[in-house]
Structure formats: structure tokens, C-alpha cells
Amino acid sequence: MEFLHQFASGLALGGIYAIMALALVMIYQATQLVNFAQGEMAMFSTYLAWQMIDSGQPYWLAFIVTVLISFVGGMGIERIVVRPFAKAPILASVIVFIGLSFIFNALAGWLYGYSIQSFDTPFNGRPWFGNVYMSAHESGSVLVTFVVLALVYAFFRFTPLGLALRASAQNPVSARLVGVRVGWMLAMGWGLAAAIGAVAGMMAAPIVYLDPNMMGGILLYAFAGAVLGGIDNPWGAVVGGFVVGVMENIVGAYLVGAEVKLSVALVIIIGVLVVKPSGLFGRRIVARV
Amino acid sequence: MVSLTNLGWLLIAVIALALPVFASGYHLYQFSQVLIYAIALLGLNLLTGFNGQISLGHGAFFAIGGYGTAILITKFGVPYWAAIPISSLVCFGAGFLFGFPALRLGGLYLALATFALAVAAPQILSYKGFDNFTGGSQGLQMPKPHAPFGIPLNVDQWIYVVCLICAAALFLVAINLVNGRVGRALIAIRDHPIAAETMGVNAALYKTTCFGVSALFAGVAGGLSAVAVGFVSPDSFGLVLSLSFLVGIVVGGLASISGMIFGALFIEFVPNYADQLSVYFGEGAKALPGAIYGLLLILIMAVAPSGVAGVIRAAVRRLLDAARS
Numbered sequence: 001m002e003f004l005h006q007f008a009s010g011l012a013l014g015g016i017y018a019i020m021a022l023a024l025v026m027i028y029q030a031t032q033l034v035n036f037a038q039g040e041m042a043m044f045s046t047y048l049a050w051q052m053i054d055s056g057q058p059y060w061l062a063f064i065v066t067v068l069i070s071f072v073g074g075m076g077i078e079r080i081v082v083r084p085f086a087k088a089p090i091l092a093s094v095i096v097f098i099g100l101s102f103i104f105n106a107l108a109g110w111l112y113g114y115s116i117q118s119f120d121t122p123f124n125g126r127p128w129f130g131n132v133y134m135s136a137h138e139s140g141s142v143l144v145t146f147v148v149l150a151l152v153y154a155f156f157r158f159t160p161l162g163l164a165l166r167a168s169a170q171n172p173v174s175a176r177l178v179g180v181r182v183g184w185m186l187a188m189g190w191g192l193a194a195a196i197g198a199v200a201g202m203m204a205a206p207i208v209y210l211d212p213n214m215m216g217g218i219l220l221y222a223f224a225g226a227v228l229g230g231i232d233n234p235w236g237a238v239v240g241g242f243v244v245g246v247m248e249n250i251v252g253a254y255l256v257g258a259e260v261k262l263s264v265a266l267v268i269i270i271g272v273l274v275v276k277p278s279g280l281f282g283r284r285i286v287a288r289v
Numbered sequence: 290m291v292s293l294t295n296l297g298w299l300l301i302a303v304i305a306l307a308l309p310v311f312a313s314g315y316h317l318y319q320f321s322q323v324l325i326y327a328i329a330l331l332g333l334n335l336l337t338g339f340n341g342q343i344s345l346g347h348g349a350f351f352a353i354g355g356y357g358t359a360i361l362i363t364k365f366g367v368p369y370w371a372a373i374p375i376s377s378l379v380c381f382g383a384g385f386l387f388g389f390p391a392l393r394l395g396g397l398y399l400a401l402a403t404f405a406l407a408v409a410a411p412q413i414l415s416y417k418g419f420d421n422f423t424g425g426s427q428g429l430q431m432p433k434p435h436a437p438f439g440i441p442l443n444v445d446q447w448i449y450v451v452c453l454i455c456a457a458a459l460f461l462v463a464i465n466l467v468n469g470r471v472g473r474a475l476i477a478i479r480d481h482p483i484a485a486e487t488m489g490v491n492a493a494l495y496k497t498t499c500f501g502v503s504a505l506f507a508g509v510a511g512g513l514s515a516v517a518v519g520f521v522s523p524d525s526f527g528l529v530l531s532l533s534f535l536v537g538i539v540v541g542g543l544a545s546i547s548g549m550i551f552g553a554l555f556i557e558f559v560p561n562y563a564d565q566l567s568v569y570f571g572e573g574a575k576a577l578p579g580a581i582y583g584l585l586l587i588l589i590m591a592v593a594p595s596g597v598a599g600v601i602r603a604a605v606r607r608l609l610d611a612a613r614s
Contacts, residue, residue, distance in 0.1 A: 032397075033397065034397055034400070034401060036345075036400075036404065081587060084591060085590065085591075088590070090343070090396040090400075091337065091341065091343055091396065091543070092590050092594065094343055094396075094397070094400050095535065095539055095586050095590050096586065096587050096590055098345070098532060098535060098583075098586060099582070099583045099584070099585075099586030099587040099590070100583065100587070101583070102532070102579045102580070102582045102583030102586065103579070103580060103583035103584065104583075105576075105579050105583075106576040106577070106578075106579035106580035106583060107576070107580070109575055109576035109579070110576040110580070114575060216408060216528065217408070220405055220408045220409075223401055223404070223405065224405070227398075227401065257416075259412060259415070259416065260409075260412045260413060260416050261412070262408055262409040262412045263409045263412060263413055265405055265408075265409065266405040266406060266408075266409040269401060269402055269405045270390055270402050270405070273390065273398050273401075273402055274390045277398065
């Protein structure tokens with residue numbers, strides 16, 4: 001009973017980690033970089049949604065507008081901040097991402113203050129289908145996760161734009177030769193990642209509450225999920241996200257205690273990287289000398 | 290003729306020695322912190338700047354040094370001058386061991402793993418199972434040391450002198466390491482690992498040892514910090530500390546030794562002055578250091594990747610050229 005409860009709420013959190021991990025993979029596939037600012041970008045998007053809801057807009061309108069703003073914002077960040085460092089060493093990119101996360105954190109603190117806010121959920125009321133193990137929000141957030149996954153899958157599988165995106169991630173030179181505007185596709189990847197991250201933020205905020213540092217732990221678990229599933233494989237990362245969510249809850253509840261749950265992510269990340277760096281479903285990296 | 294670099298070091302030494310005469314109390318304590326940060330930054334820069342291994346988690350090694358020292362002093366009655374070296378050696382061991390998985394992790398993955406270390410560190414430190422040693426979330430408190438042998442210095446002055454001696458010694462060690470065979474090997478591994486191995490550099494040994502030495506520096510800094518503050522608690526060793534170390538080495542100058550003094554001044558005084566601005570900005574002043582850090586990280590990477598040290602070096606060179614012609 002208690003176990004099932006932990007398992008179920010682990011699934012709900014895992015869904016949030018899964019979409020965060022998906023956002024990370026989106027950028028990794030296009031640029032071979034891990035965006036350390038992903039968490040703070042999602043947090044800032046969530047504040048935008050909170051502001052709209054607070055000023056009386058209906059939830060789903062705020063939701064959609066936030067996703068759109070995040071998409072455009074993500075593209076803007078890629079064009080203005082990230083693009084100039086495209087050929088720089090990895091260290092420079094990591095430093096720029098850390099800089100970005102500092103800026104979003106400060107911006108949120110400046111505009112909205114550091115006090116903790118509660119965040120509405122559209123899934124109120126009684127648990128769904130008499131599901132005693134999950135609250136309505138947890139069920140709803142799992143549903144949203146699957147809707148996001150289905151949309152992303154459909155976008156990449158069935159639209160010309162999705163095909164162009166995949167092409168420019170896999171082989172930028174050939175993609176450019178057949179007329180794909182690779183530069184814009186990279187910006188688009190960032191936009192998509194920011195939009196997906198915004199959804200994760202809005203689903204997480206009712207659970208962890210809204211404050212400028214809310215995404216720290218979530219980003220870490222998303223890293224763990226992405227590494228576990230294979231950081232170059234979107235579906236692997238999604239599976240990894242769910243696994244990490246469930247593991248975090250079960251291990252936290254029965255093995256080490258909830259107050260050291262973050263070390264679970266640390267152990268997963270280091271363990272996977274040492275034992276099988278490509279993750280469960282990732283491709284092995286072969287370097288040419 | 291004395292070289293310009295040596296002249297610069299001489300200037301820094303004179304200022305550092307003169308400080309206790311002019312600054313006192315809290316101000317002197319702040320400068321002790323600057324020296325402590327400078328040691329930690331030096332360690333991180335050996336690893337990240339010179340050897341190219343990205344660490345976002347050096348706050349964790351700083352914490353091991355700090356907690357090790359505090360536990361030895363409060364639980365085992367070890368004097369501080371022995372506790373700091375012992376806990377620094379523990380740090381060397383920890384860093385050396387962490388260096389092994391780090392060998393298999395290319396730049397980005399190492400950044401991820403150390404990021405995880407930085408985020409998880411405060412939780413591990415406040416873990417209930419270690420309460421007897423670490424004092425849990427309350428932390429540990431210890432008395433500040435007095436000057437021995439009847440040396441006429443007050444507590445703040447004595448702590449400053451101890452920090453200065455440690456910093457001077459470790460800067461010398463770092464300069465000698467970097468300017469010799471070891472430094473060339475480290476830089477070669479950073480710039481072209483395969484070529485370096487072909488030339489006979491034992492990359493694995495150098496990288497793990499570099500990780501160990503880097504952690505040792507961080508450990509000395511952490512131990513000194515515990516003694517200077519007289520207190521350690523889990524909250525002071527979070528992600529923010531690790532990331533401000535990164536800010537420090539970037540501002541001071543990646544792969545620079547003297548720059549670490551500027552980096553340390555920066556991360557000590559910027560949050561401090563930002564705090565004082567809260568008169569004008571209210572609660573928003575809390576956001577100021579983060580905003581400055583973030584903007585500077587990106588700006589420096591775009592405009593002056595060699596940091597303050599590089600800018601000063603270029604300015605001096607230009608002045609000299611102008612003077613000659």
C-alpha cells in the first residue's frame with residue numbers, strides 16, 4: 001500500500017524529470033552540449049505563467065502563452081548568447097550556461113522576490129478514476145507528460161520541419177547542402193527545449209512550490225535520467241527520467257531517508273558514467289584520432 | 290634587472306604584509322577570506338584552467354577540508370595547525386579517488402558529475418547518520434586560535450598571518466608546478482590528450498594526481514576557512530560556493546596564477562558590496578551578485594577569455610611598447 005503510493009508519486013515526479021531530460025537531449029543532439037541553464041530557464045517560464053494566472057487569466061491560456069513565450073525566448077537565447085560560442089571549447093560553453101543560469105535566477109529574484117509562492121494546478125478535486133495512490137495533480141501531470149511526448153514524437157516523425165531538425169542534428173553539412181537552414185534549426189532546438197522545460201516547470205511548481213531555486217533538484221534528477229537512458233537518445237532519456245523518479249522515491253522512503261534523496265542522483269550519475277557511459281539506450285561514442 | 294612579473298609579485302607581497310597595519314577587525318577578517326578563496330581558486334584553476342578537467346563541485350572538497358578540520362578539533366582535540374594538514378591530505382585522497390571515474394568522463398560528463406556532487410554535498414553533510422561527527426544541520430562550532438609564543442597579535446591578525454603563510458607557500462608550489470615539466474604535461478593533456486600520450490606523458494597518472502592536488506588546495510582553504518570563521522554548517526557548502534569558485538577563476542583568468550588574487554577579491558567583495566546596496570534596492574539587492582556573476586561570466590568569455598590577469602598583462606605590454614617607441 002505504502003509502497004504503491006511511493007511508486008505512484010514517483011511516477012508523477014518521474015514524468016516531470018522525463019520531460020526535463022527530453023529538453024536536455026533536444027539541445028544535446030543538436031550541439032553535443034548539456035544546457036546547465038535548463039532548470040533556471042524553466043523556473044523563469046513558470047514565473048511568467050504564475051504572473052498571468054495571478055492577474056486573473058485562465059490557467060490553460062496562461063499555459064499556452066507561457067509555452068509560446070518560452071519557445072521564442074529559447075530561440076532568442078540561442079541566437080544572441082549561445083551562437084557566438086559555437087566554436088569555442090566545451091569549458092567556455094559550460095561557463096556561458098552557468099552564467100545564463102545565474103542571470104535567470106537573479107532576474108526571477110529581482111522581479112518576483114525570493115519568497116515561496118504556491119502555484120495553481122488545473123487538476124483539482126478528487127483523485128481520478130478512484131485512484132487512491134495518486135492525487136489529481138499527479139495523475140494530471142502524468143497525462144501532460146504523455147501528451148508532450150506524443151506531440152514531440154509526432155512533430156519529429158511526421159512534419160517536414162521535424163525531419164529538417166533531425167537532419168541538421170545528424171549531419172549538419174549534408175543538411176545544409178540540401179537546403180536546410182541549419183542555423184535556424186539549432187535555434188529551433190533551443191526554442192523547443194525551452195518550451196518543453198516550461199511545461200516541466202509548470203507541472204513541478206504545484207508539488208515543489210515556486211521560488212527562484214525550485215529547479216535545482218529537478219535539474220539534477222533530469223541529468224540523472226538523461227545519463228541513465230543515454231543522453232543522445234530521447235526515448236532513453238524519457239525512460240531514464242521515469243526510472244529515476246520512481247527510484248528516488250523508493251530509495252528515499254526505504255533505504256536512505258528522504259533528507260539525502262539528492263545523493264541518489266549523484267550515485268546514479270557517477271555509477272552510470274563509470275560502468276556504462278553511453279547509458280542504457282545510448283550509442284557508444286567512438287572518437288576518430 | 291628585476292622582471293615585471295616579479296615586480297608585480299613584490300607589490301602584492303608588500304600590500305599583503307602592510308594590510309594588518311591598516312585594516313583591523315572585520316576588514317582584516319575579510320582579507321583572510323580573500324586569501325582563503327585565492328587558495329581554493331588556485332586549486333580549481335590547476336585542474337580546470339591548466340588541465341582542462343571541468344569541476345563544478347569544488348565546494349565539496351572545500352567542505353571536506355572544513356569539516357575534517359572542525360571534526361578533528363572539536364571531537365578529537367587535535368590542534369588546528371595539525372588538523373588542517375591532516376584534513377587536506379584526506380582531501381587529496383578524496384580528489385585522487387574522484388579522479389579515477391573522472392578519467393573516463395570527457396569534459397562535459399565530468400562537469401555533470403561534479404555538478405551532482407555540488408548539489409548533493411549539503412544533504413550528505415547534514416545526514417542524520419553522521420550527526421555524532423558533523424553535528425547535523427546545526428554544524429560545528431570551535432574556538433578561534435590565539436597567537437602562540439606570546440606574539441603580540443590579536444586573533445584576527447593571527448588568523449590573517451596564518452592564511453598569508455599558507456597562501457604564500459601554496460602559490461609558490463603552484464608556480465613551480467606550472468612552470469616546470471609537470472605544468473607542460475598538464476597543459477599538453479588539456480590541449481591535445483592524444484598527442485600528449487604519444488609523447489610519453491602518462492595522462493591517467495597526471496590527471497588523477499592533478500585532481501588530488503587540486504582537492505588538496507581546496508581542502509587547505511576549507512580548513513583555514515573553518516578555523517577563521519570558527520564554525521561550519523552544511524548550508525555554507527552548497528552549489529553557490531562551487532559556482533562562485535568557477536566565477537572566481539574565470540574573472541581572475543583561466544590558467545593564470547596571479548589572477549586568482551583578483552578572482553578571490555571579486556568573489557569576496559562583490560556579494561558584500563551588493564549587500565550594502567540593499568538600502569537602495571530593497572530585497573532586489575539579493576539578486577545583484579547573481580546578476581553580476583552571470584553577466585560577467587558571459588561577457589568575459591566573449592571579450593576577454595583570459596580574465597583580469599590577461600587584461601592587465603596586455604595593458605602593461607602596450608604601455609611598455611608605447612614607452613619604448
